[in-house]
Amino acid sequence: MLSQVGLAKIRVPAVEGWFSIDESEPYLLGSKCTKCGTIYFPQEGTFCKNPRCRSETFEQVRLSNRGKIWSYTDAQYQPPPPYVAVDPFEPFAIVAVELIQEKLIVLGQVVRGVTVDDLRVGMEVELTIDTLYEDEDKVYLVWKFRPVNGPETLRR
Amino acid sequence: MAGSSAIAILGIGMHPWGKWGRNFVEYGLAAANGALDDAGLSWTDIEFISGADTIRNGYPGFIAGATFAQALGWNGTRVSSCYAACASGAQALATARAQILAGLCDVALVIGADTTPKGFFAPVGGERRDDPDWLRFYLMGATNPAYFALYARRRMALYGDTERDFALVKVKNSRHGLSNQFARYRKEVTVEEVLSSPKVCDPLKLLEICATSDGAAALVVASEEFAKAHGSKNRLVRVAGISTVTPIFPNTIIEMPNFSTDSAAGQGVLEATSFRDSIANGAYEEAGIGPQDVDLAEVYDLSSALELDWYENIGLCKQGEGAKLLRDGDTTIGGKVPVNTSGGLSCFGEAIPAQAIVQVCEIVTQLRGDAKDRQVTGAKVGVTANQGLFGHGSSVVLVK
Numbered sequence: 001m002l003s004q005v006g007l008a009k010i011r012v013p014a015v016e017g018w019f020s021i022d023e024s025e026p027y028l029l030g031s032k033c034t035k036c037g038t039i040y041f042p043q044e045g046t047f048c049k050n051p052r053c054r055s056e057t058f059e060q061v062r063l064s065n066r067g068k069i070w071s072y073t074d075a076q077y078q079p080p081p082p083y084v085a086v087d088p089f090e091p092f093a094i095v096a097v098e099l100i101q102e103k104l105i106v107l108g109q110v111v112r113g114v115t116v117d118d119l120r121v122g123m124e125v126e127l128t129i130d131t132l133y134e135d136e137d138k139v140y141l142v143w144k145f146r147p148v149n150g151p152e153t154l155r156r
Numbered sequence: 157m158a159g160s161s162a163i164a165i166l167g168i169g170m171h172p173w174g175k176w177g178r179n180f181v182e183y184g185l186a187a188a189n190g191a192l193d194d195a196g197l198s199w200t201d202i203e204f205i206s207g208a209d210t211i212r213n214g215y216p217g218f219i220a221g222a223t224f225a226q227a228l229g230w231n232g233t234r235v236s237s238c239y240a241a242c243a244s245g246a247q248a249l250a251t252a253r254a255q256i257l258a259g260l261c262d263v264a265l266v267i268g269a270d271t272t273p274k275g276f277f278a279p280v281g282g283e284r285r286d287d288p289d290w291l292r293f294y295l296m297g298a299t300n301p302a303y304f305a306l307y308a309r310r311r312m313a314l315y316g317d318t319e320r321d322f323a324l325v326k327v328k329n330s331r332h333g334l335s336n337q338f339a340r341y342r343k344e345v346t347v348e349e350v351l352s353s354p355k356v357c358d359p360l361k362l363l364e365i366c367a368t369s370d371g372a373a374a375l376v377v378a379s380e381e382f383a384k385a386h387g388s389k390n391r392l393v394r395v396a397g398i399s400t401v402t403p404i405f406p407n408t409i410i411e412m413p414n415f416s417t418d419s420a421a422g423q424g425v426l427e428a429t430s431f432r433d434s435i436a437n438g439a440y441e442e443a444g445i446g447p448q449d450v451d452l453a454e455v456y457d458l459s460s461a462l463e464l465d466w467y468e469n470i471g472l473c474k475q476g477e478g479a480k481l482l483r484d485g486d487t488t489i490g491g492k493v494p495v496n497t498s499g500g501l502s503c504f505g506e507a508i509p510a511q512a513i514v515q516v517c518e519i520v521t522q523l524r525g526d527a528k529d530r531q532v533t534g535a536k537v538g539v540t541a542n543q544g545l546f547g548h549g550s551s552v553v554l555v556k
Protein backbone atom coordinates (compact mmCIF):
# COMPACT_ATOMS: atom_id res chain seq x y z
CA MET A 1 0.00 0.00 0.00
CA LEU A 2 1.78 3.14 -1.14
CA SER A 3 1.32 6.36 0.74
CA GLN A 4 -0.80 8.91 -1.10
CA VAL A 5 0.34 11.94 0.89
CA GLY A 6 2.54 14.57 -0.72
CA LEU A 7 5.44 14.33 1.68
CA ALA A 8 7.14 10.95 1.49
CA LYS A 9 7.08 9.16 4.77
CA ILE A 10 10.24 7.59 6.18
CA ARG A 11 10.37 3.88 5.35
CA VAL A 12 11.64 1.77 8.24
CA PRO A 13 11.72 -1.97 8.92
CA ALA A 14 9.02 -3.09 11.37
CA VAL A 15 11.71 -5.17 13.06
CA GLU A 16 15.49 -4.68 12.98
CA GLY A 17 17.87 -7.23 11.54
CA TRP A 18 15.38 -9.65 10.01
CA PHE A 19 15.55 -8.57 6.34
CA SER A 20 17.28 -6.24 3.90
CA ILE A 21 15.85 -2.76 3.81
CA ASP A 22 17.08 -2.29 0.24
CA GLU A 23 13.77 -2.86 -1.48
CA SER A 24 15.42 -3.47 -4.86
CA GLU A 25 17.27 -6.49 -3.46
CA PRO A 26 14.97 -8.17 -0.95
CA TYR A 27 16.23 -11.00 1.20
CA LEU A 28 15.77 -12.42 4.69
CA LEU A 29 18.71 -12.19 7.07
CA GLY A 30 19.57 -15.43 8.76
CA SER A 31 22.56 -16.68 10.66
CA LYS A 32 24.69 -19.75 10.12
CA CYS A 33 26.55 -21.67 12.80
CA THR A 34 30.23 -21.53 11.81
CA LYS A 35 30.80 -25.03 13.20
CA CYS A 36 27.89 -27.23 12.07
CA GLY A 37 26.33 -25.03 9.38
CA THR A 38 22.82 -24.98 10.85
CA ILE A 39 20.89 -21.98 9.59
CA TYR A 40 18.57 -19.83 11.69
CA PHE A 41 15.78 -17.38 10.93
CA PRO A 42 15.38 -15.07 12.70
CA GLN A 43 19.09 -14.86 13.45
CA GLU A 44 20.44 -16.88 16.33
CA GLY A 45 23.47 -15.27 17.90
CA THR A 46 24.00 -16.98 21.24
CA PHE A 47 23.89 -20.78 21.20
CA CYS A 48 23.58 -23.27 18.37
CA LYS A 49 20.39 -25.30 18.89
CA ASN A 50 21.83 -28.46 17.33
CA PRO A 51 22.18 -30.68 20.43
CA ARG A 52 25.45 -32.08 19.06
CA CYS A 53 27.05 -28.68 18.58
CA ARG A 54 28.24 -26.27 21.27
CA SER A 55 29.21 -23.47 18.95
CA GLU A 56 28.54 -19.88 19.93
CA THR A 57 29.78 -18.26 16.74
CA PHE A 58 27.58 -17.41 13.82
CA GLU A 59 27.88 -15.58 10.54
CA GLN A 60 25.12 -13.53 8.99
CA VAL A 61 23.73 -15.08 5.80
CA ARG A 62 21.21 -14.08 3.16
CA LEU A 63 18.48 -16.68 2.80
CA SER A 64 17.33 -17.77 -0.66
CA ASN A 65 14.70 -15.35 -1.86
CA ARG A 66 12.74 -18.04 -3.68
CA GLY A 67 11.08 -21.15 -2.34
CA LYS A 68 8.15 -23.53 -2.75
CA ILE A 69 4.83 -23.24 -0.93
CA TRP A 70 4.62 -25.90 1.82
CA SER A 71 1.12 -24.74 2.75
CA TYR A 72 -1.01 -21.61 2.78
CA THR A 73 -4.01 -20.01 4.43
CA ASP A 74 -5.50 -16.57 5.04
CA ALA A 75 -6.89 -14.35 7.77
CA GLN A 76 -10.57 -13.62 7.16
CA TYR A 77 -10.95 -11.95 10.56
CA GLN A 78 -8.86 -9.08 11.89
CA PRO A 79 -6.06 -10.42 14.11
CA PRO A 80 -5.79 -8.89 17.60
CA PRO A 81 -3.11 -6.33 18.55
CA PRO A 82 -0.18 -5.94 18.27
CA TYR A 83 -1.20 -6.53 14.63
CA VAL A 84 -1.99 -3.17 13.06
CA ALA A 85 -4.77 -3.66 10.53
CA VAL A 86 -5.90 -1.28 7.80
CA ASP A 87 -9.35 0.18 8.36
CA PRO A 88 -11.56 -1.34 7.04
CA PHE A 89 -9.84 -4.68 7.51
CA GLU A 90 -8.76 -6.50 4.37
CA PRO A 91 -8.18 -10.28 4.53
CA PHE A 92 -4.64 -11.33 3.64
CA ALA A 93 -2.99 -14.64 2.77
CA ILE A 94 -0.17 -16.32 4.69
CA VAL A 95 2.26 -18.85 3.22
CA ALA A 96 4.67 -21.37 4.69
CA VAL A 97 7.55 -21.50 2.24
CA GLU A 98 10.10 -24.28 1.94
CA LEU A 99 13.62 -22.99 1.30
CA ILE A 100 15.30 -25.92 -0.41
CA GLN A 101 18.94 -25.03 0.21
CA GLU A 102 18.46 -23.97 3.84
CA LYS A 103 16.22 -27.01 4.53
CA LEU A 104 13.76 -24.98 6.52
CA ILE A 105 10.24 -23.58 6.24
CA VAL A 106 9.60 -19.89 6.78
CA LEU A 107 6.30 -18.03 7.18
CA GLY A 108 5.26 -14.74 5.69
CA GLN A 109 2.29 -12.75 4.50
CA VAL A 110 1.43 -12.74 0.82
CA VAL A 111 1.32 -9.41 -1.04
CA ARG A 112 -1.98 -7.59 -1.26
CA GLY A 113 -4.23 -8.68 -4.10
CA VAL A 114 -3.18 -12.35 -4.05
CA THR A 115 -5.76 -14.65 -2.46
CA VAL A 116 -5.70 -18.32 -1.50
CA ASP A 117 -7.38 -19.05 -4.83
CA ASP A 118 -4.17 -17.97 -6.55
CA LEU A 119 -1.96 -20.26 -4.44
CA ARG A 120 -1.10 -23.98 -4.61
CA VAL A 121 1.09 -26.24 -2.50
CA GLY A 122 4.40 -26.62 -4.37
CA MET A 123 4.07 -23.30 -6.23
CA GLU A 124 7.23 -21.18 -6.51
CA VAL A 125 7.15 -17.86 -4.66
CA GLU A 126 9.63 -15.04 -4.21
CA LEU A 127 10.38 -12.63 -1.42
CA THR A 128 9.56 -8.97 -1.53
CA ILE A 129 9.63 -6.07 0.92
CA ASP A 130 6.24 -4.46 1.45
CA THR A 131 4.27 -2.22 3.79
CA LEU A 132 3.10 -3.80 7.02
CA TYR A 133 1.38 -0.63 8.27
CA GLU A 134 1.79 3.12 8.37
CA ASP A 135 1.42 5.81 10.99
CA GLU A 136 1.50 9.61 10.55
CA ASP A 137 5.13 9.91 9.55
CA LYS A 138 6.47 6.43 8.94
CA VAL A 139 5.87 3.40 6.75
CA TYR A 140 6.75 0.15 8.52
CA LEU A 141 8.12 -2.53 6.21
CA VAL A 142 8.03 -6.30 6.41
CA TRP A 143 8.93 -9.26 4.17
CA LYS A 144 6.15 -10.81 2.11
CA PHE A 145 5.90 -13.40 -0.64
CA ARG A 146 4.33 -13.39 -4.09
CA PRO A 147 3.96 -16.02 -6.80
CA VAL A 148 6.92 -16.02 -9.23
CA ASN A 149 4.60 -16.59 -12.16
CA GLY A 150 1.79 -14.42 -10.84
CA PRO A 151 -0.18 -11.90 -12.85
CA GLU A 152 2.01 -9.00 -14.03
CA THR A 153 -0.04 -6.47 -12.05
CA LEU A 154 1.05 -8.11 -8.82
CA ARG A 155 4.70 -7.65 -9.59
CA ARG A 156 4.85 -3.86 -9.39
CA MET B 157 0.28 -53.65 31.99
CA ALA B 158 0.30 -51.20 34.88
CA GLY B 159 3.64 -52.08 36.43
CA SER B 160 5.35 -50.72 39.49
CA SER B 161 5.40 -47.22 38.04
CA ALA B 162 1.61 -46.94 37.97
CA ILE B 163 -0.46 -44.76 40.28
CA ALA B 164 -4.17 -44.95 40.95
CA ILE B 165 -6.83 -42.36 40.19
CA LEU B 166 -9.22 -42.22 43.14
CA GLY B 167 -11.31 -39.23 42.19
CA ILE B 168 -12.21 -36.97 39.28
CA GLY B 169 -13.96 -33.61 39.38
CA MET B 170 -14.92 -30.94 36.87
CA HIS B 171 -16.58 -27.55 36.71
CA PRO B 172 -18.75 -27.24 33.59
CA TRP B 173 -17.01 -25.49 30.67
CA GLY B 174 -18.59 -22.25 29.50
CA LYS B 175 -18.11 -18.51 29.35
CA TRP B 176 -19.05 -17.76 32.93
CA GLY B 177 -16.83 -14.71 33.44
CA ARG B 178 -16.04 -15.49 37.07
CA ASN B 179 -12.74 -15.96 38.90
CA PHE B 180 -10.82 -19.10 37.88
CA VAL B 181 -10.28 -20.03 41.55
CA GLU B 182 -14.01 -20.58 41.96
CA TYR B 183 -14.04 -23.14 39.14
CA GLY B 184 -10.91 -24.84 40.45
CA LEU B 185 -12.41 -25.19 43.88
CA ALA B 186 -15.59 -26.75 42.51
CA ALA B 187 -13.51 -29.28 40.55
CA ALA B 188 -11.26 -30.01 43.55
CA ASN B 189 -14.20 -30.62 45.87
CA GLY B 190 -15.80 -32.79 43.19
CA ALA B 191 -12.66 -34.92 42.94
CA LEU B 192 -12.33 -35.18 46.74
CA ASP B 193 -15.99 -36.24 47.08
CA ASP B 194 -15.57 -38.74 44.26
CA ALA B 195 -12.55 -40.21 46.08
CA GLY B 196 -14.32 -40.17 49.43
CA LEU B 197 -11.52 -38.05 50.92
CA SER B 198 -11.32 -34.61 52.45
CA TRP B 199 -8.83 -31.83 51.74
CA THR B 200 -7.05 -32.52 55.04
CA ASP B 201 -6.17 -36.04 53.77
CA ILE B 202 -4.20 -34.61 50.83
CA GLU B 203 -0.40 -34.59 51.20
CA PHE B 204 0.59 -32.81 47.99
CA ILE B 205 -1.20 -30.29 45.76
CA SER B 206 -0.11 -29.87 42.15
CA GLY B 207 -1.50 -26.85 40.29
CA ALA B 208 -1.49 -26.23 36.54
CA ASP B 209 -0.92 -22.50 35.99
CA THR B 210 -2.95 -20.04 33.95
CA ILE B 211 -1.06 -17.09 32.49
CA ARG B 212 -4.14 -14.93 31.87
CA ASN B 213 -5.25 -14.30 35.43
CA GLY B 214 -2.34 -12.43 37.01
CA TYR B 215 -0.15 -13.53 39.90
CA PRO B 216 -2.65 -16.01 41.44
CA GLY B 217 -2.63 -17.83 38.11
CA PHE B 218 1.19 -18.13 38.02
CA ILE B 219 1.20 -19.91 41.38
CA ALA B 220 -1.99 -21.89 40.89
CA GLY B 221 -1.02 -24.66 43.32
CA ALA B 222 -0.72 -22.21 46.20
CA THR B 223 -3.80 -20.27 45.09
CA PHE B 224 -5.95 -23.40 45.28
CA ALA B 225 -4.28 -24.50 48.54
CA GLN B 226 -5.15 -21.16 50.11
CA ALA B 227 -8.70 -21.32 48.77
CA LEU B 228 -9.16 -24.82 50.19
CA GLY B 229 -7.59 -23.59 53.45
CA TRP B 230 -3.87 -23.37 54.31
CA ASN B 231 -3.06 -26.75 55.66
CA GLY B 232 0.72 -27.07 55.45
CA THR B 233 0.30 -29.24 52.36
CA ARG B 234 3.35 -29.34 50.09
CA VAL B 235 2.78 -27.55 46.83
CA SER B 236 3.90 -27.28 43.22
CA SER B 237 2.77 -25.04 40.36
CA CYS B 238 3.76 -25.55 36.76
CA TYR B 239 3.15 -24.12 33.34
CA ALA B 240 3.54 -26.10 30.12
CA ALA B 241 1.02 -24.45 27.79
CA CYS B 242 -1.65 -26.99 26.70
CA ALA B 243 0.28 -29.76 28.48
CA SER B 244 0.16 -27.98 31.86
CA GLY B 245 -2.45 -30.31 33.33
CA ALA B 246 -0.51 -33.44 32.36
CA GLN B 247 2.70 -31.85 33.66
CA ALA B 248 0.96 -31.22 37.00
CA LEU B 249 -0.15 -34.87 37.01
CA ALA B 250 3.42 -35.99 36.20
CA THR B 251 4.72 -33.92 39.13
CA ALA B 252 2.23 -35.54 41.52
CA ARG B 253 3.13 -38.98 40.15
CA ALA B 254 6.83 -38.37 40.72
CA GLN B 255 6.17 -37.44 44.36
CA ILE B 256 4.07 -40.58 44.86
CA LEU B 257 6.48 -42.94 43.09
CA ALA B 258 9.42 -41.47 45.01
CA GLY B 259 7.57 -42.34 48.19
CA LEU B 260 7.42 -38.69 49.26
CA CYS B 261 3.64 -38.72 49.53
CA ASP B 262 0.76 -41.18 49.20
CA VAL B 263 -2.08 -39.08 47.94
CA ALA B 264 -2.16 -35.88 45.87
CA LEU B 265 -4.60 -33.42 44.34
CA VAL B 266 -4.05 -32.15 40.77
CA ILE B 267 -5.98 -29.06 39.61
CA GLY B 268 -6.20 -26.81 36.57
CA ALA B 269 -8.66 -23.95 36.01
CA ASP B 270 -8.94 -20.98 33.70
CA THR B 271 -10.97 -17.90 32.86
CA THR B 272 -10.40 -16.82 29.28
CA PRO B 273 -10.92 -13.66 27.28
CA LYS B 274 -13.24 -13.53 24.26
CA GLY B 275 -12.08 -14.19 20.71
CA PHE B 276 -8.63 -15.16 19.43
CA PHE B 277 -5.95 -15.89 21.99
CA ALA B 278 -3.77 -12.78 21.83
CA PRO B 279 -0.26 -12.51 23.26
CA VAL B 280 0.24 -11.24 26.79
CA GLY B 281 0.15 -7.40 26.78
CA GLY B 282 3.03 -4.91 26.39
CA GLU B 283 5.58 -4.45 23.60
CA ARG B 284 7.90 -7.43 23.73
CA ARG B 285 10.18 -7.52 20.70
CA ASP B 286 12.14 -10.54 21.92
CA ASP B 287 9.03 -12.73 22.32
CA PRO B 288 8.14 -14.74 19.19
CA ASP B 289 4.55 -15.03 20.44
CA TRP B 290 4.24 -11.22 20.37
CA LEU B 291 6.17 -10.87 17.12
CA ARG B 292 4.08 -13.34 15.11
CA PHE B 293 0.97 -11.24 15.75
CA TYR B 294 2.85 -7.98 15.11
CA LEU B 295 4.70 -8.96 11.93
CA MET B 296 2.29 -11.43 10.30
CA GLY B 297 -1.07 -11.32 12.06
CA ALA B 298 -0.60 -15.07 12.43
CA THR B 299 -3.25 -16.26 14.90
CA ASN B 300 -3.42 -19.81 16.24
CA PRO B 301 -6.09 -20.81 13.67
CA ALA B 302 -3.71 -19.69 10.89
CA TYR B 303 -1.25 -22.38 11.96
CA PHE B 304 -4.06 -24.99 12.24
CA ALA B 305 -5.16 -24.01 8.74
CA LEU B 306 -1.66 -24.52 7.32
CA TYR B 307 -1.75 -28.12 8.58
CA ALA B 308 -5.27 -28.61 7.19
CA ARG B 309 -4.34 -27.34 3.72
CA ARG B 310 -1.20 -29.48 3.76
CA ARG B 311 -3.37 -32.57 4.41
CA MET B 312 -5.59 -31.66 1.46
CA ALA B 313 -2.58 -31.32 -0.85
CA LEU B 314 -0.75 -34.41 0.40
CA TYR B 315 -3.51 -36.91 1.14
CA GLY B 316 -6.53 -35.62 -0.74
CA ASP B 317 -8.52 -34.84 2.40
CA THR B 318 -11.54 -32.63 1.69
CA GLU B 319 -13.27 -29.78 3.49
CA ARG B 320 -16.16 -32.23 3.93
CA ASP B 321 -13.86 -34.65 5.81
CA PHE B 322 -12.92 -31.88 8.23
CA ALA B 323 -16.60 -30.98 8.69
CA LEU B 324 -17.36 -34.65 9.47
CA VAL B 325 -14.99 -34.49 12.45
CA LYS B 326 -17.04 -31.64 13.88
CA VAL B 327 -20.30 -33.47 13.20
CA LYS B 328 -19.00 -36.58 15.01
CA ASN B 329 -17.73 -34.66 18.03
CA SER B 330 -20.91 -32.60 18.33
CA ARG B 331 -22.85 -35.88 18.58
CA HIS B 332 -20.42 -37.35 21.09
CA GLY B 333 -20.68 -34.35 23.40
CA LEU B 334 -24.49 -34.13 23.37
CA SER B 335 -24.98 -35.87 26.71
CA ASN B 336 -21.83 -34.59 28.43
CA GLN B 337 -23.02 -32.34 31.25
CA PHE B 338 -19.57 -30.69 31.51
CA ALA B 339 -19.37 -29.73 27.83
CA ARG B 340 -20.07 -26.13 26.81
CA TYR B 341 -21.60 -26.80 23.38
CA ARG B 342 -24.23 -29.53 23.35
CA LYS B 343 -25.89 -29.15 20.00
CA GLU B 344 -25.78 -31.45 17.03
CA VAL B 345 -24.51 -29.83 13.82
CA THR B 346 -24.75 -31.01 10.20
CA VAL B 347 -22.05 -31.07 7.53
CA GLU B 348 -23.92 -28.29 5.73
CA GLU B 349 -23.98 -26.09 8.83
CA VAL B 350 -20.25 -26.55 9.31
CA LEU B 351 -19.42 -25.87 5.67
CA SER B 352 -21.62 -22.78 5.54
CA SER B 353 -20.25 -21.23 8.74
CA PRO B 354 -17.91 -18.26 8.09
CA LYS B 355 -14.38 -19.01 6.95
CA VAL B 356 -11.81 -18.00 9.59
CA CYS B 357 -8.57 -19.17 8.03
CA ASP B 358 -8.96 -21.01 4.74
CA PRO B 359 -9.90 -23.92 4.61
CA LEU B 360 -11.16 -23.85 8.22
CA LYS B 361 -14.60 -22.52 9.17
CA LEU B 362 -15.77 -20.98 12.40
CA LEU B 363 -17.45 -24.19 13.58
CA GLU B 364 -14.20 -26.12 13.06
CA ILE B 365 -12.02 -24.03 15.35
CA CYS B 366 -12.11 -24.53 19.07
CA ALA B 367 -13.34 -21.66 21.20
CA THR B 368 -11.71 -20.36 24.38
CA SER B 369 -13.61 -21.36 27.50
CA ASP B 370 -13.74 -21.07 31.26
CA GLY B 371 -13.48 -24.42 33.00
CA ALA B 372 -11.75 -26.57 35.58
CA ALA B 373 -10.81 -30.18 36.22
CA ALA B 374 -9.16 -32.00 39.11
CA LEU B 375 -7.87 -35.46 40.01
CA VAL B 376 -7.13 -37.21 43.28
CA VAL B 377 -4.24 -39.63 42.68
CA ALA B 378 -2.57 -42.06 45.06
CA SER B 379 -0.04 -44.83 45.45
CA GLU B 380 -1.21 -48.42 44.81
CA GLU B 381 -0.81 -49.10 48.55
CA PHE B 382 -2.95 -46.14 49.55
CA ALA B 383 -5.59 -47.09 46.98
CA LYS B 384 -5.70 -50.64 48.34
CA ALA B 385 -5.85 -49.57 51.98
CA HIS B 386 -8.39 -46.84 51.33
CA GLY B 387 -10.71 -48.83 49.12
CA SER B 388 -12.95 -47.12 46.60
CA LYS B 389 -16.55 -47.04 45.49
CA ASN B 390 -15.26 -46.57 41.94
CA ARG B 391 -13.65 -49.13 39.72
CA LEU B 392 -9.94 -48.38 39.98
CA VAL B 393 -8.25 -46.78 36.98
CA ARG B 394 -4.47 -46.46 36.85
CA VAL B 395 -2.10 -44.05 35.17
CA ALA B 396 0.27 -46.40 33.32
CA GLY B 397 2.28 -43.82 31.41
CA ILE B 398 2.73 -40.07 31.12
CA SER B 399 4.77 -38.47 28.40
CA THR B 400 5.95 -34.87 28.54
CA VAL B 401 8.66 -35.19 25.89
CA THR B 402 10.21 -32.24 24.08
CA PRO B 403 10.89 -32.24 20.32
CA ILE B 404 14.08 -33.61 18.81
CA PHE B 405 16.21 -31.26 16.70
CA PRO B 406 15.60 -30.60 13.87
CA ASN B 407 11.85 -30.12 14.23
CA THR B 408 10.85 -29.51 10.62
CA ILE B 409 7.11 -28.87 11.09
CA ILE B 410 6.19 -25.19 11.42
CA GLU B 411 4.77 -24.65 14.89
CA MET B 412 3.16 -21.88 16.89
CA PRO B 413 4.51 -19.32 17.62
CA ASN B 414 7.54 -19.75 15.35
CA PHE B 415 8.48 -17.92 12.14
CA SER B 416 10.41 -20.86 10.79
CA THR B 417 11.18 -24.50 11.41
CA ASP B 418 14.56 -25.77 12.50
CA SER B 419 16.95 -26.13 9.59
CA ALA B 420 17.98 -29.66 8.69
CA ALA B 421 20.98 -28.34 6.76
CA GLY B 422 23.59 -28.63 9.53
CA GLN B 423 26.38 -31.20 9.63
CA GLY B 424 25.63 -34.30 11.69
CA VAL B 425 22.01 -33.43 12.56
CA LEU B 426 19.62 -36.35 12.87
CA GLU B 427 16.98 -37.12 10.31
CA ALA B 428 13.87 -35.06 11.04
CA THR B 429 11.28 -36.78 13.23
CA SER B 430 7.71 -35.77 14.04
CA PHE B 431 7.24 -34.20 17.45
CA ARG B 432 3.55 -35.10 17.55
CA ASP B 433 4.41 -38.76 16.82
CA SER B 434 6.88 -38.82 19.72
CA ILE B 435 4.36 -37.51 22.27
CA ALA B 436 2.13 -40.61 22.49
CA ASN B 437 5.07 -42.96 21.80
CA GLY B 438 6.63 -41.78 25.06
CA ALA B 439 3.50 -42.73 27.02
CA TYR B 440 3.07 -46.06 25.19
CA GLU B 441 6.67 -46.98 26.02
CA GLU B 442 6.22 -46.23 29.72
CA ALA B 443 3.00 -48.22 29.81
CA GLY B 444 4.47 -51.09 27.82
CA ILE B 445 1.63 -51.04 25.30
CA GLY B 446 1.16 -50.00 21.69
CA PRO B 447 -1.56 -48.23 19.71
CA GLN B 448 -3.11 -51.62 18.84
CA ASP B 449 -4.06 -51.97 22.54
CA VAL B 450 -5.97 -48.69 22.68
CA ASP B 451 -9.77 -48.81 23.04
CA LEU B 452 -10.41 -45.06 22.98
CA ALA B 453 -8.56 -41.76 22.78
CA GLU B 454 -8.98 -38.11 23.67
CA VAL B 455 -6.94 -35.90 21.36
CA TYR B 456 -6.48 -32.16 21.02
CA ASP B 457 -8.88 -31.13 18.25
CA LEU B 458 -7.92 -27.46 18.27
CA SER B 459 -9.28 -27.68 14.74
CA SER B 460 -11.39 -30.37 13.11
CA ALA B 461 -8.58 -31.21 10.67
CA LEU B 462 -6.02 -31.51 13.45
CA GLU B 463 -7.95 -34.44 14.90
CA LEU B 464 -7.11 -36.39 11.72
CA ASP B 465 -3.40 -35.61 12.20
CA TRP B 466 -3.65 -37.01 15.72
CA TYR B 467 -5.15 -40.33 14.51
CA GLU B 468 -1.87 -40.82 12.65
CA ASN B 469 0.36 -39.33 15.35
CA ILE B 470 -0.93 -41.68 18.06
CA GLY B 471 -0.73 -44.65 15.71
CA LEU B 472 -4.42 -45.44 15.17
CA CYS B 473 -3.70 -45.59 11.43
CA LYS B 474 -0.91 -44.98 8.94
CA GLN B 475 0.17 -41.53 7.81
CA GLY B 476 -2.40 -40.13 5.38
CA GLU B 477 -5.18 -42.56 6.35
CA GLY B 478 -6.82 -40.43 9.05
CA ALA B 479 -9.74 -39.31 6.89
CA LYS B 480 -10.46 -42.90 5.87
CA LEU B 481 -10.56 -43.98 9.52
CA LEU B 482 -13.10 -41.21 10.17
CA ARG B 483 -15.20 -41.93 7.06
CA ASP B 484 -15.34 -45.63 7.97
CA GLY B 485 -16.86 -44.70 11.33
CA ASP B 486 -13.96 -46.27 13.26
CA THR B 487 -13.51 -43.22 15.51
CA THR B 488 -17.22 -42.75 16.25
CA ILE B 489 -18.70 -44.25 19.43
CA GLY B 490 -19.60 -47.81 18.40
CA GLY B 491 -16.60 -47.95 16.04
CA LYS B 492 -13.25 -49.70 16.50
CA VAL B 493 -11.48 -46.98 18.44
CA PRO B 494 -13.70 -44.02 19.34
CA VAL B 495 -11.92 -40.66 19.55
CA ASN B 496 -13.05 -37.69 21.61
CA THR B 497 -16.03 -39.40 23.21
CA SER B 498 -16.29 -36.41 25.56
CA GLY B 499 -17.06 -34.21 22.55
CA GLY B 500 -13.45 -32.98 22.55
CA LEU B 501 -12.33 -29.38 22.39
CA SER B 502 -15.03 -28.99 19.77
CA CYS B 503 -17.69 -29.25 22.50
CA PHE B 504 -15.63 -27.92 25.40
CA GLY B 505 -13.59 -25.05 24.00
CA GLU B 506 -10.11 -24.69 25.43
CA ALA B 507 -9.46 -23.88 29.09
CA ILE B 508 -5.70 -24.38 28.81
CA PRO B 509 -4.53 -25.55 32.27
CA ALA B 510 -7.62 -27.74 32.73
CA GLN B 511 -7.72 -29.31 29.29
CA ALA B 512 -5.15 -32.11 29.67
CA ILE B 513 -6.83 -33.01 32.99
CA VAL B 514 -10.34 -33.12 31.57
CA GLN B 515 -9.06 -35.50 28.87
CA VAL B 516 -7.97 -37.81 31.70
CA CYS B 517 -11.35 -37.38 33.45
CA GLU B 518 -13.17 -38.58 30.31
CA ILE B 519 -11.00 -41.69 29.92
CA VAL B 520 -11.45 -42.49 33.64
CA THR B 521 -15.23 -42.12 33.29
CA GLN B 522 -15.18 -44.48 30.30
CA LEU B 523 -12.91 -47.09 31.93
CA ARG B 524 -15.09 -47.08 35.06
CA GLY B 525 -18.10 -47.73 32.84
CA ASP B 526 -19.83 -44.55 34.00
CA ALA B 527 -20.17 -42.81 30.62
CA LYS B 528 -23.86 -43.71 30.14
CA ASP B 529 -25.10 -42.59 26.67
CA ARG B 530 -21.59 -42.26 25.33
CA GLN B 531 -20.11 -45.39 26.93
CA VAL B 532 -17.51 -47.29 24.90
CA THR B 533 -18.36 -50.95 25.50
CA GLY B 534 -15.61 -52.98 27.15
CA ALA B 535 -13.05 -50.15 27.22
CA LYS B 536 -9.90 -51.17 29.10
CA VAL B 537 -7.15 -48.88 27.78
CA GLY B 538 -7.36 -45.22 26.86
CA VAL B 539 -4.86 -42.62 25.74
CA THR B 540 -4.84 -38.81 25.75
CA ALA B 541 -2.70 -36.54 23.60
CA ASN B 542 -2.14 -32.83 23.25
CA GLN B 543 0.36 -30.29 22.04
CA GLY B 544 0.91 -26.66 22.98
CA LEU B 545 3.34 -23.84 22.39
CA PHE B 546 7.13 -23.90 22.79
CA GLY B 547 7.71 -27.65 22.48
CA HIS B 548 5.19 -28.74 25.05
CA GLY B 549 3.01 -31.77 24.58
CA SER B 550 1.68 -34.58 26.69
CA SER B 551 0.10 -37.97 26.54
CA VAL B 552 -1.35 -40.09 29.33
CA VAL B 553 -2.09 -43.82 29.12
CA LEU B 554 -4.84 -45.01 31.45
CA VAL B 555 -5.69 -48.65 32.13
CA LYS B 556 -8.34 -50.49 34.08
Ligand SMILES: [Zn+2]
Binds near residue numbers: 037053055422
Ligand atom coordinates in the same frame (compact mmCIF):
# COMPACT_ATOMS: atom_id res chain seq x y z
ZN1 LIG C 1 26.13 -25.54 15.34
